Amino acid sequence: MLTEISASLLGGLGLFFIGVKLLSGHMKQLAGRRFREMVTLMTRSRLRASALGVLSGCLTQSSNAVTFIVVSLLSSGMLTMGRALPVVGWSNVGTSLLVILATLDLRLVILYLLGAIGLAHYMDWDKSSRLRHLVGAALGLALLFLGLVLIKAGAAPLKDLDAVQTVLRVTSSSMILAFIAGAALSFVAQSSSTVSVVAVTMVNVGLLTMDQTLMIVYGANLGSGLSIWLLAANLRGTLRQVALYQVLLKSVGAFLFVCLFYFFKAMPSKQLLDAATGMNLSLQVALVFLALQTVPALIFTLLNAPILKLLGKLCAPSREEELASPHFLYDQAFEEPGLAAQLVAREQGRLISFLPEYLDAWREEPEKNSIEQANLYDRAGQTLSVTLDTALSNLIDHADSRDTTEELIKLQMFQNHVKSLQESLRELVHHTGEIPSTSQIRPLSLRMIEGLHALLSVFADAAIDPENAEPKILVSMTADRSDFMDRTRRKFQESEAKLKVEEQQRLYAITTIFERIVWLVRRLVMVQPAFSQCLALDAKRPVSLS
Amino acid sequence: MQLTAHSIDSTSITLIALDGRLDIMGTNEIELKFNSHAAGSTGPVIVDLSKVTFMSSIGLRLLLANAQTLRRKGHQMVLFAAEPLIADVLTTSGISNALQVVKTKEEALQASKIPVA
Numbered sequence: 001m002l003t004e005i006s007a008s009l010l011g012g013l014g015l016f017f018i019g020v021k022l023l024s025g026h027m028k029q030l031a032g033r034r035f036r037e038m039v040t041l042m043t044r045s046r047l048r049a050s051a052l053g054v055l056s057g058c059l060t061q062s063s064n065a066v067t068f069i070v071v072s073l074l075s076s077g078m079l080t081m082g083r084a085l086p087v088v089g090w091s092n093v094g095t096s097l098l099v100i101l102a103t104l105d106l107r108l109v110i111l112y113l114l115g116a117i118g119l120a121h122y123m124d125w126d127k128s129s130r131l132r133h134l135v136g137a138a139l140g141l142a143l144l145f146l147g148l149v150l151i152k153a154g155a156a157p158l159k160d161l162d163a164v165q166t167v168l169r170v171t172s173s174s175m176i177l178a179f180i181a182g183a184a185l186s187f188v189a190q191s192s193s194t195v196s197v198v199a200v201t202m203v204n205v206g207l208l209t210m211d212q213t214l215m216i217v218y219g220a221n222l223g224s225g226l227s228i229w230l231l232a233a234n235l236r237g238t239l240r241q242v243a244l245y246q247v248l249l250k251s252v253g254a255f256l257f258v259c260l261f262y263f264f265k266a267m268p269s270k271q272l273l274d275a276a277t278g279m280n281l282s283l284q285v286a287l288v289f290l291a292l293q294t295v296p297a298l299i300f301t302l303l304n305a306p307i308l309k310l311l312g313k314l315c316a317p318s319r320e321e322e323l324a325s326p327h328f329l330y331d332q333a334f335e336e337p338g339l340a341a342q343l344v345a346r347e348q349g350r351l352i353s354f355l356p357e358y359l360d361a362w363r364e365e366p367e368k369n370s371i372e373q374a375n376l377y378d379r380a381g382q383t384l385s386v387t388l389d390t391a392l393s394n395l396i397d398h399a400d401s402r403d404t405t406e407e408l409i410k411l412q413m414f415q416n417h418v419k420s421l422q423e424s425l426r427e428l429v430h431h432t433g434e435i436p437s438t439s440q441i442r443p444l445s446l447r448m449i450e451g452l453h454a455l456l457s458v459f460a461d462a463a464i465d466p467e468n469a470e471p472k473i474l475v476s477m478t479a480d481r482s483d484f485m486d487r488t489r490r491k492f493q494e495s496e497a498k499l500k501v502e503e504q505q506r507l508y509a510i511t512t513i514f515e516r517i518v519w520l521v522r523r524l525v526m527v528q529p530a531f532s533q534c535l536a537l538d539a540k541r542p543v544s545l546s
Numbered sequence: 547m548q549l550t551a552h553s554i555d556s557t558s559i560t561l562i563a564l565d566g567r568l569d570i571m572g573t574n575e576i577e578l579k580f581n582s583h584a585a586g587s588t589g590p591v592i593v594d595l596s597k598v599t600f601m602s603s604i605g606l607r608l609l610l611a612n613a614q615t616l617r618r619k620g621h622q623m624v625l626f627a628a629e630p631l632i633a634d635v636l637t638t639s640g641i642s643n644a645l646q647v648v649k650t651k652e653e654a655l656q657a658s659k660i661p662v663a
Contacts, residue, residue, distance in 0.1 A: 356603075365569050365602060447631065451638025454606035470614065477640030484637050518640070 002161075008154025012147045013198075019144025020194055023061060026136035043079065044334055044394075049086035050301065056087065057094020064190050064228055066091035067246045071232075071239050075383070081238055081308070082331050088246050089300050092253075092293035095193040098144075099289045102197040103204075103282040106145050113142040151201050178212040179258070182219025183226070190231075192217070192224035192250070196289050204282040213285050214261060218254045221292055225250030237318040238325070241311040245300070248307070253296035257288070323354070323380035326387060337395045338404045344395070344411050345529065347388055351418055352463035352524075354381040356456040358425040362432050363453060364446050374429070381422055388415055407529060414527050421520045428452075428513045431506055440499060441507050444488065448514050459521055466530035474531070478522035485511045547572030551583045558589025559658055561651075565597040568605030577608060584612035589621055590658035594651070596627035601635045613645050620662050622646060626654035 042052040056066045070088050073079040079087075117139050125131040186195045196217045203213040225247040232243030300307055317325070326347050333340040357377035360366050392412045399405040432445050455477055462469030492499055492507055499507065525531050547566035554561055562583055566572055584591055593609065595601075613623040624646040628636060636642040646657045 363603070364600075367570060367604070443631070444634075447634045448638050450601070450603055451606075451635050451640070454603035454610075454635075454639040454641070457603055457607055458610060473610070473614070473644050476644040479640065479643045481638070481640075514638070 005154050005157060008150050012150030012154055014147065015143045015150060016147030016198070019140045019142070019147055020061070020191070022140025023137050023144060026133040026140060043083035043087065044331075046083075046086050046301070046304075049083050050090040050297075053087040053090030054094040057091035058097045059094070060091075061095055061098050061193060062191055063088075063092045063095055063224065063246065064231065066094075067228055067243060068231070071235065071242050074242060075239055080326070080331060080387075081241070084242055085245055085304070085308070086301065088242055089249055089297045092249065093290070093297055095191075096286070096290040096293050098193045099196045099200060099286045100283075101145075102148055102200050103280070103286045107149055110142050110145045110149065113138060114146070117142060148197065148201050151198070175211060175215045175261075178215035179219035179222075182216035182221075183223035184219075185216075186220035186223030187227045187230075190224065190227045192220040193289070195220040195223075196285070200282045200285050203285055204280070210281055210284070211261075211265075213281075214288060215258075217285060217289055217292065218257050218261070221250050221257075222254040225254075237315060237321040239321075240315040241317075244311055244315060245307070249296045249300055252299070253292050256295065257292050320376050320380045320383075323377065324383035324387075326384070329387075329391060334391075334394065334398075337399045337408065338401075340391070340395050341404060341407050341411060344388055344391055344408075347384065348411065348414060348418065349463040349466065351381060351384050351388070353460040354378075354384075355421065355425065356453050356460055358422070358429060359449050359453045359456065362429050362449050364450065378422070378426065385415065385419055385422065410527060410529050410532075414524060414529075417520055417524050417527065421517065421524065424513055424517045424520060428510060428517065431509045431513065435506055435510075439503055439506075440497060441492065441503055441510075444492075444507075445510055448510065452514065452517060455518070455521060459525070462525075462531070463528070466528070469531070471525055471528075471531035474525045475522065478518050478525060481515055481518050485515055547575045549576040549579050551579075554655070557655075558587075559655065560587045560589065560591045561594060562591060563594040563597070567600040567602075568598050568608075569600055569602045570604055572600075573602065573604045573608050580608060580612060581615075584615050584623070587616065587619075587621065590624065591616055591621065592624045592626060592651070592654040592658050594627055595625055595632055596629070598628065598632055601632045603639070606635070606639050606641050610641060610644065617662050622658045622660060622662055624648060624654040624657045626651055 043049040053066070056069070057063060060066055060069075067088050070079065070084045074081065074084050117135060120126060120131070120135045120138075126135045182195060182199070186192045189195055199208060199213045199216045199220075202208040203210060208216070228243050228250075229247045232240055235243055326343075327350060328346040329340065329343040333343050354377045358374055361371045361374040389412075392408060392415060396405060396408045396412065399408055428449075432449060435442050435445050458477065459474055462471065462474060489507060489511060492504075547564070547568065549562060549564055551560055551562045553559065560583060562580065564576070591612070598605075609623070609625065616623045625636070625641075626648045627650065628647065633642070633647070636647055641647070646654075646660075648654050648657055
């Protein structure tokens, strides 16, 4: 008998875990396809962000997965902190779906589902790029529930065994043991819903008492938070704040419900309430799980401001994050695309101010930067670029007038040029870094870097304060340099000390990139809305200080 | 970094001669003096770069900022006698397109008389 029970339990658990992995993996792929658009669309308000959280929790059945998807979106600049937290907080509520489904008798549904999946495989839909993730997710779901059916069937006779009854008698009074077991299992499985589903199955067949099951569920909630904390060990600043938010949420939930557990245990009316509900035990546990996720999410939504403050104190944003996060653009501004466009323009000014920093470390006498510092500005600049890209796409979709749309399209064009400029600067420093200090072209590269640094610094000053800038000076400074560069190349070719092939290639590369950078700065000056207006007014005047 | 300045006889032109490295430290040393000469000038300014041995980005911006100050007052700033390597930096930065850069003092005096556009 024992062999049959253990085979059924192990087989069931095996199917259950395969199912969880299949479901989660394929749902992430399904959600990931249009996730970017969905995030942009659905995080325009806190309510929508919360709904997205519930939906992503339902789809992935893993708050850990949602937390780390959000972390990656945040680090890439696609999501702001204010929009990220409701998604993370409410994803836990979405994970309750699995626990609730586990309370239903789904044997017939599973068999029909398996039939449909088999047919889909026969039709090769599992190989279709459009349907394979859907078929995979359905198979995962079917296996998961088939596993639960097997566990239930295997566990039912267990409670009649003497040994099991003795263990249950001994441990039924130890709530701490149940709590620790729940935390440990969830820490290992990295999912509180998975552990809770198994607990629901056990209580259904009478292997666990209601009290034990509840404590396992509460412990599992804490364990899931701890596993997120462990996975977030290498995160810093705001990214760590997101993980910490989830840890706090789960810990507060576990603490609150354990307190309520002992409070109601002391109340004689508890049994009466249980009787009055008339629900089966597993459904009660599932609803408690739902409440365990919903109540803290509600509390954290209401206390959003102080919690953000606390997170800021516990994990201060890094310098890179400070640079990469928008300083002017805020979430509510998206409701007024005209205003948001002005704020995006100011952010673009900041982005331009990063550009001289790309070169500073490569100058003969750097002002302040090391190469690491230059890389920091590069990374922050790339993140801010993505944030502005996302914001502009979003705003263009919702622009309320033709003028605003036109303005936003100009800003988008400007943004594309900034990205090309960032890329070209990266290329230039890469080639400059490869020039040995003894090379004949080293002095030229240093002069080019110095000159470009001055040009970009003047441009940065103008971009930060366009109202007091004189764009026509920038137009003069960015006049075509191809003649000068041709002369420079010829000078090296005609000199007696011939360049090696490698040096010739580097010379050609750096001079070409240099020309491109100057051209790009000129384009940026021309398309920058504030500058282009000023230049249009001065169109008939000479563009020089001389 | 040394800065000497004097008015050219019988004209309102100020000649500023720079001597040394126009790097961060050098620029800091002369910035105040240069600014006050440019701001206090009643006519064009010509800048002798013949003894400048290094020109940094911050030095270039000092020259450009003072040229703008003078321009607002309706006066020219002309740079002259830059060594080839310094002239290269003026060209790569684009300063030579925005300011008058000539080879000799005579050319500078001539160019400084051209009215500001």
